[in-house]
Amino acid sequence: MELLTLLIVLLLSLGAGLLVQWLPMRHQPIATYPQRAPFLGGGTPDSHAWSRYHVRYYPMTLLLIAFEMEMMFMYPWAVVFVEKGMMAVMEMGMFLAILSVGIVYAWREGVFKWQ
């Protein structure tokens, strides 16, 4: 019964979404090919714009993930640290050592140099 209710809610929300899109578009003619071309101030492209692109914030993202993962594991580790003792310290040491390789790599990539 719950699944059926969920399905009805899903269909209703999908229908409402499609209706809101269809209502203003129902009198609009389909865009012509020249209208759909990318705007280049009157110029023309040679190829599709879908290309491999340099995501310049990528190293910064890498660093964020490295630090975030570290903190994510340190909270539960702090809870079991008293119980596990030295073993927990060693395990966390190994984890941090592996993580620091990522940070060293990011350093080499110039992530600390702001462009």
Added chain:
Amino acid sequence: MAVNWLRKLASHKRAPVFPVLGKQGDKALRYLALSPEIELVDSPRHASVLLIAGEVPADRLEPLRRVHDQLPDPFTTLWFRNEPWPHLENVDRIDDLTDLPAALTKAHRELMTGQRDSGCRILSDRPPNPWKGEGDFGQGGEGMMGGVPYGRPMAMNMQEDISDGLTLDSLTFRLGPFFMAFPPGMAAEVTLQGDLVQSWETQLEPYPQRLDAVFFNARKHPVPIAEIELARARHHLQRLYHALHLAGLEALSLSSLRLAHGLSTSSTLDGLRRRLVRSGFFHLAAVGGGLLNTEQARQFGGPAARAAGLADDLRSHDAGYRRLGFSPVCQNGGGVSARWKQILDEVEQSLMLARQAERDEVYTNDVDCIETPRGPWDEQPPEDASAILDEILPGLEWGDALATIASLDIAAVADRGGGTQSPGESRAVQGGSGNVVK
């Protein structure tokens, strides 16, 4: 045509206008920028009215057709000082600049309320490259890279990397001549690798610019230095307007334009300069590049050369200017930031010279060689310098490249004066009138 409530609402908003600039069309652009009822947009996709301002040369008609067909329905066109194409129906021609905002608003309202039909398309509704049914499975092409979807090839890694060893796909396209970040009329073939300019070839030079008539008069007879310096400051402020608009500092760009339109010997630059510094304009990443070497700076001449430390200024040789104690101001940098600092310093200097010259009634002395805001004019007026972009832009990031173009005054100077203007238009362009220029 059914008119829904959205269109009724849209008819009350400011008219979104995409300007296509022909020769001398930039005056209309600056006039409309200060019109409260007009919203100038940078892409035809956001416009309901296409304004063709000024005469468009024959070699730019094909790009104009392409831009015309990129406006979404409903749209219309309005021709300013240009004859509409005969096959277009229900389009207006306007010749008086002061009538332009009202005509654009009227066209937009009529379009939105259904009193005016949408314009007709010019180009045929066919894919730019045939693709339907091509290939073994009708997928649009063939080849190891997955074919040519919709008839156009995918970007490929065709050229060596010039930056950081990260080889990316090269994207080649032609941009302009109606691209807002370029000087009017300029077009270039650009190859980008990611956001890096890999190659740049200027294909169409920008239209020659017509300077204020006082510079042409100064070539014939001595003119008041106050008048020529105000015209110089106005020219620089109008260029600053375009650069600030490109940087997204819209309010500041309009302030610069208002200052240019209402410029007099009592005007000061302090407020605008303070706001520019506070806005962080000089600290934008894109303003940090665009360095010219000495030879390139000399080729540009004028403020670009002085921003690179070359103290070349024909005003130094003029007896009238020497009487006012003139000496050229210079910077050391030679980059985009140095050029804008130079422009601000020159505007300030021009205002100071204008005040002194007005008080002492000083006239220019030399007529055979004058310093225009674009550069020195001795035997020939300053020539087009767009070809130098081919040397200086490769290797820059896209944002740096656009900021560099905006900081350089590259268009040639036409050897004729500012053209004919009605008295009302002259008031509007120079100092503003009525409710349009605030």
